[in-house]
Amino acid sequence: MNESLLFLIPLLPLCCAVIIMVFGMRLPRLFAEVLAVTGVAGAFVLTVLFWGYSEGEGTRAVLFTWLNSGSVDISFALHFDRLAAPMTLMVTGVATLIHLYAVGYMHEEKDYARFFSLMNLFVFAMLAIVLADNLLVLFLGWEGVGLCSYGLIGFWYQKLENAKAGTKAFLVTRVGDVFLAIALLWLFAITGTLSISEINAQATSLSPGVVTVVSLLLLLGACGKSAQLPLMTWLADAMAGPTPVSALIHAATMVTAGVYLLCRLFPLVSLSVVAMTAITAIGALTAIYAATCALAQREIKRVLAYSTMSQVGYMFMAVGAGSVAGAMFHLLTHAFFKALLFMAAGCVIHLAGEENDIFKMGGLTRRGPVELFWVFLAGAVCLAGLPLTGGFFSKDGILLALFTHPDPVYRVFWLVGVVTALLTAFYTFRLVYLVFAGEYRGVGHPHVLPLLMRWPLWPLAFLGLLGGLLNLPAFVGGSETLHNWYDNLAGRTVTASHEVEWMLIVLAVAITAIGWFAAHWRYRIYRAPQENAISRFLLNGWYADALVDRLFVRPFAAMGRFCSSGCDRTLFDGTLNGLAKMATGWSALIAQMTTGRLTTYLSAFAWGFLILLGWFLLKLVSGGGH
Amino acid sequence: MMIPFGHALAFAAALFVLGLTCVLLRRQVIMILVGVEIMLNAASLVFVASSAYWQQVDGQIFAIMLMAITAAEVAVALAMVVYLWRRKRTLVADVFNGMRG
Numbered sequence: 198m199n200e201s202l203l204f205l206i207p208l209l210p211l212c213c214a215v216i217i218m219v220f221g222m223r224l225p226r227l228f229a230e231v232l233a234v235t236g237v238a239g240a241f242v243l244t245v246l247f248w249g250y251s252e253g254e255g256t257r258a259v260l261f262t263w264l265n266s267g268s269v270d271i272s273f274a275l276h277f278d279r280l281a282a283p284m285t286l287m288v289t290g291v292a293t294l295i296h297l298y299a300v301g302y303m304h305e306e307k308d309y310a311r312f313f314s315l316m317n318l319f320v321f322a323m324l325a326i327v328l329a330d331n332l333l334v335l336f337l338g339w340e341g342v343g344l345c346s347y348g349l350i351g352f353w354y355q356k357l358e359n360a361k362a363g364t365k366a367f368l369v370t371r372v373g374d375v376f377l378a379i380a381l382l383w384l385f386a387i388t389g390t391l392s393i394s395e396i397n398a399q400a401t402s403l404s405p406g407v408v409t410v411v412s413l414l415l416l417l418g419a420c421g422k423s424a425q426l427p428l429m430t431w432l433a434d435a436m437a438g439p440t441p442v443s444a445l446i447h448a449a450t451m452v453t454a455g456v457y458l459l460c461r462l463f464p465l466v467s468l469s470v471v472a473m474t475a476i477t478a479i480g481a482l483t484a485i486y487a488a489t490c491a492l493a494q495r496e497i498k499r500v501l502a503y504s505t506m507s508q509v510g511y512m513f514m515a516v517g518a519g520s521v522a523g524a525m526f527h528l529l530t531h532a533f534f535k536a537l538l539f540m541a542a543g544c545v546i547h548l549a550g551e552e553n554d555i556f557k558m559g560g561l562t563r564r565g566p567v568e569l570f571w572v573f574l575a576g577a578v579c580l581a582g583l584p585l586t587g588g589f590f591s592k593d594g595i596l597l598a599l600f601t602h603p604d605p606v607y608r609v610f611w612l613v614g615v616v617t618a619l620l621t622a623f624y625t626f627r628l629v630y631l632v633f634a635g636e637y638r639g640v641g642h643p644h645v646l647p648l649l650m651r652w653p654l655w656p657l658a659f660l661g662l663l664g665g666l667l668n669l670p671a672f673v674g675g676s677e678t679l680h681n682w683y684d685n686l687a688g689r690t691v692t693a694s695h696e697v698e699w700m701l702i703v704l705a706v707a708i709t710a711i712g713w714f715a716a717h718w719r720y721r722i723y724r725a726p727q728e729n730a731i732s733r734f735l736l737n738g739w740y741a742d743a744l745v746d747r748l749f750v751r752p753f754a755a756m757g758r759f760c761s762s763g764c765d766r767t768l769f770d771g772t773l774n775g776l777a778k779m780a781t782g783w784s785a786l787i788a789q790m791t792t793g794r795l796t797t798y799l800s801a802f803a804w805g806f807l808i809l810l811g812w813f814l815l816k817l818v819s820g821g822g823h
Numbered sequence: 824m825m826i827p828f829g830h831a832l833a834f835a836a837a838l839f840v841l842g843l844t845c846v847l848l849r850r851q852v853i854m855i856l857v858g859v860e861i862m863l864n865a866a867s868l869v870f871v872a873s874s875a876y877w878q879q880v881d882g883q884i885f886a887i888m889l890m891a892i893t894a895a896e897v898a899v900a901l902a903m904v905v906y907l908w909r910r911k912r913t914l915v916a917d918v919f920n921g922m923r924g
Contacts, residue, residue: 793923795916796850803847 200250203258203277206243206285207324210236214317221310233313234296237320241289244282251282257330264333271391276330280525280686283679284327284457287529291449291536292320294653298540299441301649312352316445319345323450327457331391332381335458339377339422342451343370349446350438359437366431373421373428377458380414383407397464408465412472415462416479419455423509425483430741432506433490436498440543443498448505448539449532456512456528460521463688473517474606477599480513481613486739488620492627493735496553497542500628503738504580505535507617511595514610519689520598522680526668527595529679530587534579534661537654541573544650545632550641555631557639559723564643566651570633575658581625582618582709584702587664592618593705594670594691600701601693615708622712630720638723672698831872839865852907852914856900863893 213236221229250256255278264271277285296316303309322341329335344367351363385391387407388399400408419425424432435447446452459466459476466472487506494500508531515524548565549558562570579588596618599611668679672695680687726732734740838861845858867889874882904914911918 791923793920795852795855795919796847799855800847803843 200256201258201260202243203247203250203256203275203328204260206240206247206289207275207321207328209239209243210317210324211321212236214314214321217310217317218314221314226309229310229313230300233317234293234300236317237289237296238293240320240324241286241293244285244289247277248282248286251277251279255279255281268389271331271333273334274330275328275334276393277328278686279683280460280521281327283525283529283682285324287532288320288323288327288450291532291657292316292323292445294657295441295445295449295536295540298444298543298650298653299439301647302439302441302543304647304649308352312349312439315345315348315352316441319349319446319451323454326454330393332384332393332396333391335393335461336378336381339374339454339458342446342454343367343374343422346370346435346446346451349442350435352439352442353437356437362431362434362437366435369428369431370421373418376414376421377418380411380418383411383414393461397462400465400468403468405469409469409471412462412466412469413475415458415466416472416476419458419513420479421455422458423452423455423513424506425455425479425510425513426486429483429487429506430738430745433499433502433738436496436502440498440539440546443502444536444539444543447502448535452505452509453512453528453532456509456516456524459513459516460524460686463516463521463686466516467519467688470604473519474604475517477514477517477607477610480510480515480517481610481617482510483507484510484514484617485613485620488617488624490735490738491624492620493732495556495736497545497555497558497628497632498539498553500555500624501535501538501542504621504624505531507621508535508580510617511592511614514614515595515598516688517610518595518598518602518607520595520691521686521688522668522677522683523591523594523598523688523691525683526679527588527591529667530579530591530661530664533657533664534576534586534588537572537657537661538576538580540650540654540657541569541576544569544646544654545573547646547650548643549639550643552639552641554639555628556726557641558632558637559635559639560633560637562633564637565646568651569646569654572654572658573633574629575662577625577629579661579664581622581712582705584706584709585665587661587667589705589709590665590669593702594668596705597693597698597701598689598691600697601691615704618705619708619712622709623716626713626716627720630716631723634721635723670698825875826872828872828876832869835865835868835872838862838868850915850917852904852916855916856897856904860893860897863889 213232217229217232255276257274257276259272259274261273262270263273296313299312299316303312306312319342322338322345325338325341326335327338329338347363347367349363350366351360354360354363381391384396387403388396390396390399417428421428432447432452436443438447466476484507487503487510491500491503491507494503508527512524512527512531515521515527544565545558545561546553548561548569552558579586582589582592596611596614599607599614666678668677671677680690737743842858842861842863842865845861846855847858849855849858867886870882870885870889872882874880874886907919908914
């Protein structure tokens with residue numbers, strides 16, 4: 198096989214997206230659906246077939262020269278290496294299942310062509326990020342996923358708040374993208390190349406100050422896409438989109454793009470102690486912030502959205518602690534169980550008659566297929582970190598990396614991580630109890646669940662539960678497969694004595710158990726929630742939206758008002774209108790002189806003649822004097 | 824007997840002022856035209872008189888030219904008078920103020 202066939206992986210979804218976009222509404226519906234699923238599934242099969250290419254230094258494939266001007270030579274190239282391969286497999290695999298689910302979920306939607314073409318286009322853009330050989334291709338994908346995210350959040354744009362949520366997501370992530378663009382241009386200016394591997398190779402020769410600033414800019418870019426503090430306000434609102442979109446874009450793939458970016462440029466970023474600490478601090482703050490917000494949410498998808506932010510915060514902490522393998526491990530397991538949870542939540546919402554509020558659910562085990570409870574529980578225990586699930590091992594690896602970090606400040610971050618784990622267990626089981634336990638409290642009529650919405654959950658449930666096998670730590674008899682696979686890309690090797698590891702495991706188990714029992718004690722029997730200041734504070738996400746509104750939106754609007762009505766309308770328009778009015782006034786005055794009457798003109802003639810005559814006479818007289 | 828040049832000029836000036844007065848004071852289009860004719864004749868008289876005074880033929884040529892021009896002008900002007908009468912059934916000049924600004 199030829200290595201340029203690697204391009205088929207991203208191009209297959211792109212071609213399907215274009216075909217559906219152009220012909221989707223003219224073809225039979227079934228054809229568009231099959232095409233959408235085939236495009237992504239084909240990419241998955243190709244990734245499996247090409248797996249061997251990723252070994253060693255990976256394989257580069259150049260499709261064509263993109264920009265060539267003087268010393269600048271940027272080609273459209275892919276790099277299929279050990280970091281990209283598992284991510285590609287995850288993206289295409291999870292996307293295939295979600296596309297199948299979406300066929301069931303959207304079976305009544307009339308505008309299916311727009312939906313599926315955007316979904317396939319998203320997969321293409323995401324694969325461009327994952328497989329990019331240079332930062333320009335990565336940036337292309339980076340903007341592409343933002344565009345598709347915008348289009349899909351506001352998919353039901355007839356409702357104003359959906360459209361507004363899409364715009365908000367687009368604008369907030371755009372803030373991060375600006376910083377990323379600055380970082381890219383800066384890197385290009387100082388290294389003269391945009392190739393990721395060359396930048397990483399040159400990283401040690403750059404001055405430490407520049408590396409720190411560039412790394413912080415990259416971090417801000419990653420924060421925008423990954424909904425980390427301070428650019429996190431968009432993710433909770435992004436839940437306005439259809440549920441498959443939330444599962445694919447806002448849980449499994451796009452929000453982890455920031456983590457992937459930092460892992461890709463890890464040799465550069467890891468050189469700066471400041472940047473690494475900042476990454477960990479932002480991850481820790483976001484993790485605890487989002488976990489507290491999730492405690493008080495009423496909408497099932499918003500709980501999951503905040504938990505996504507929190508889990509991505511863990512991944513940032515792992516990168517900051519130097520453990521790329523740990524970050525990617527958690528990224529993969531999280532993608533499985535969070536996609537599962539979102540898709541199960543979509544089923545739950547269907548069963549509750551399109552009701553989002555978990556306080557109006559309850560007793561859903563008896564209203565729908567009982568298997569739904571089991572798959573939801575599988576996702577929930579992974580999220581809560583119940584021992585032996587995938588989420589348990591990946592989260593534990595991150596906490597271990599934080600605990601064993603030589604810098605003492607990382608102990609604080611570790612503590613934050615532990616508290617977050619406690620909160621996570623609590624809100625996860627709160628969700629499970631409120632949705633499934635007790636009696637049904639809502640009024641909605643259950644919709645029938647199509648078969649396609651049920652069976653894609655099973656593979657994800659198994660992957661989530663057994664995800665720990667990907668990177669089982671050595672002291673429980675595993676071989677750290679993922680860590681060994683990444684080899685020299687894996688970052689810091691975490692070494693700890695077995696006592697420490699066991700102590701952390703016992704602590705993690707205890708924490709999860711405490712969270713579970715607290716939720717059991719509080720929510721096993723339903724009690725109506727009391728509204729108080731704290732719950733309102735948490736429900737509104739610490740009033741972050743209001744803060745952004747006060748700090749940026751309102752001053753900006755005030756400035757706009759000043760420029761518009763103060764400068765433009767008053768000053769400029771006033772001056773110009775004044776001049777115009779003056780000219781009209783004068784012309785009206787002069788127009789009065791043109792009466793149109795012959796006699797007036799004739800007498801004016803005569804007067805003019807007389808004046809001229811008088812003038813010449815005067816000349817004659819004065820000329821005669823000399 | 825030669826008429827002195829000064830007399831001729833004085834007569835022409837008097838004729839011109841009479842014509843001008845007629846143009847300025849009368850309201851009827853026809854009378855204004857008559858005033859214009861009188862002023863033209865005054866000018867014509869000055870040409871002839873100066874031609875005789877300086878013994879040059881140019882002035883007389885101009886006088887003949889002037890007659891031709893006057894004839895053409897009267898033809899056009901009278902056609903316009905007929906036209907104006909048809910439009911408004913009056914020949915008072917101030918009624919035709921379509922050019923008012």
